[in-house]
Amino acid sequence: MKKWLLPVLNVLLTVVVIGCAAETGKSGNADANNGGITGSRNANETGIGGESSTLDAAREAGVIKVGFANEKPYAYEDQNENLTGFSVEIARNVLRKLGIEKMEGELVDFGQLITGLNAGRYDMITAGMYITPERCAQVIFAEPEYRMGEALAVIKGNPKNLHSYEDVAATGAKIAVMAGAIEIDLLMAAGVSKEQILEVKDQPAAVNALQTGQVDGITMTAASLISMLESARDDNLERVMDFEQPKVDGEEQWGYGAAVFRKDDTAFRDAFNAELKKVKESSEWHTIAEPFGFTENEHPGDVTAAALCAAP
Numbered sequence: 198m199k200k201w202l203l204p205v206l207n208v209l210l211t212v213v214v215i216g217c218a219a220e221t222g223k224s225g226n227a228d229a230n231n232g233g234i235t236g237s238r239n240a241n242e243t244g245i246g247g248e249s250s251t252l253d254a255a256r257e258a259g260v261i262k263v264g265f266a267n268e269k270p271y272a273y274e275d276q277n278e279n280l281t282g283f284s285v286e287i288a289r290n291v292l293r294k295l296g297i298e299k300m301e302g303e304l305v306d307f308g309q310l311i312t313g314l315n316a317g318r319y320d321m322i323t324a325g326m327y328i329t330p331e332r333c334a335q336v337i338f339a340e341p342e343y344r345m346g347e348a349l350a351v352i353k354g355n356p357k358n359l360h361s362y363e364d365v366a367a368t369g370a371k372i373a374v375m376a377g378a379i380e381i382d383l384l385m386a387a388g389v390s391k392e393q394i395l396e397v398k399d400q401p402a403a404v405n406a407l408q409t410g411q412v413d414g415i416t417m418t419a420a421s422l423i424s425m426l427e428s429a430r431d432d433n434l435e436r437v438m439d440f441e442q443p444k445v446d447g448e449e450q451w452g453y454g455a456a457v458f459r460k461d462d463t464a465f466r467d468a469f470n471a472e473l474k475k476v477k478e479s480s481e482w483h484t485i486a487e488p489f490g491f492t493e494n495e496h497p498g499d500v501t502a503a504a505l506c507a508a509p
Contacts, residue, residue: 251320251458252295252465260299261292264319266307267399268375268417269424270489271325271454274304283420283489287342288323288456290485291472306398308377311335315459322457325418327379333506337460339469341453341497341505342477343486347380348422349437350407351414359414361441362387370413373397373406379452380416383443404429418452420490453497453505 255261265272265280272282280302289300303319310322314336328338351359357370365372366388374380376396384394395412397403403415404425414437417425426434442449456473458466476482482496 251462252468255292255320256296259297260301261297261321262301262303262319263288264303264305264310264313264322264324266310266324266375267304267401268307268324268421269400269428270420270491272302272323274302282325283486283491284323284325284342284454284456286485286489287473287476287482288321290476290481291469294472294475295468306377307375308396308398310377311457314457321462321465324457325454326457327452328455328502328505329379329382330506330508332457333502335460336457337463337466338502338506339456339458339466340473340477340502341455341500342473343491343495344451344453344497344500345418345420345495346442346449346451347383347416347440348419349414349416349440350404350422350426350434351437352407353433353435355435355437357413360437360439362389362416362443363441365389365393365414368413369393371395371411373403373412373415375399375403375417378417383445383450384416386445387443400425401428404431404434407434420495423490453500455502 263280263285265282265285267273268282270282271284272280275281280300285300285302292300300323303313305313307324310324310326311332313319314322322336325343326332326338328341332338349359351357357364357368359365359368359370362384364370365384371393372384372389373395374384374397376398381394381396385391395406397406400417400421403412403417406412407415408429408431415422422436426436442451444450456469458469476485477497483493486492486495
């Protein structure tokens with residue numbers, strides 16, 4: 198080999214080495230960048246940095262799965278098997294504003310809603326569920342979307358002369374209630390024994406229990422009872438119009454219902470609340486509410502989920 202070639206070869210070799218190093222650096226940076234993207238994605242998927250994995254996933258898919266109970270007028274399937282109801286339409290309105298166009302409903306026994314939510318079978322609950330301290334220990338609630346009182350229905354003529362939960366306790370009457378409903382606690386607070394309470398899977402089952410003589414009365418929220426009696430079209434059943442609202446420590450008990458989320462979905466809940474607030478403060482609330490029989494009396498006002506969760 199001629200001596201003048203040696204410097205040339207050295208220069209060429211140096212260029213090749215530098216080029217390989219540059220490519221390696223590029224690959225290393227690409228991996229680092231990919232790792233950063235993956236890391237960012239994983240952070241979002243696990244809810245880090247204020248992002249909600251459930252909300253993000255629903256936005257990306259354009260659909261969210263909700264658990265609901267067959268309880269008119271809050272959440273139910275209409276005659277065409279479409280999911281509707283006051284709570285459903287409130288949620289649908291809010292979710293669309295959050296970028297989620299479609300709701301897929303799963304009909305669940307009321308008593309299994311929270312269990313199913315926490316097990317990940319659906320993304321949220323929209324069933325008009327009352328906010329209570331006991332439930333707040335298991336899930337997180339959006340702000341209240343309505344308030345509601347209780348009601349009682351009996352056989353026509355009210356043969357047991359029932360006008361309050363205390364009357365139920367005093368007469369030994371038997372009452373059908375949907376499993377997991379707040380009415381069970383209210384009945385027992387009034388002195389009604391467990392033996393007097395027949396727990397059923399949903400509101401239609403309660404009506405059936407009264408029609409077939411299994412119980413002397415049924416109790417549920419006023420809106421649900423009105424809806425159920427309208428659907429039953431049974432002249433042998435009647436609502437107790439002078440029913441006394443249940444009291445605890447002398448205070449009339451109003452129930453406040455809201456959408457429900459898993460405890461780690463705080464970002465989702467907060468985003469939901471931000472849009473819900475706008476609905477409640479505008480005419481939208483009344484537009485959604487009126488077709489389901491809700492009036493200004495059922496507007497929740499300024500009551501908060503935090504206050505209801507902390508109630509004694």
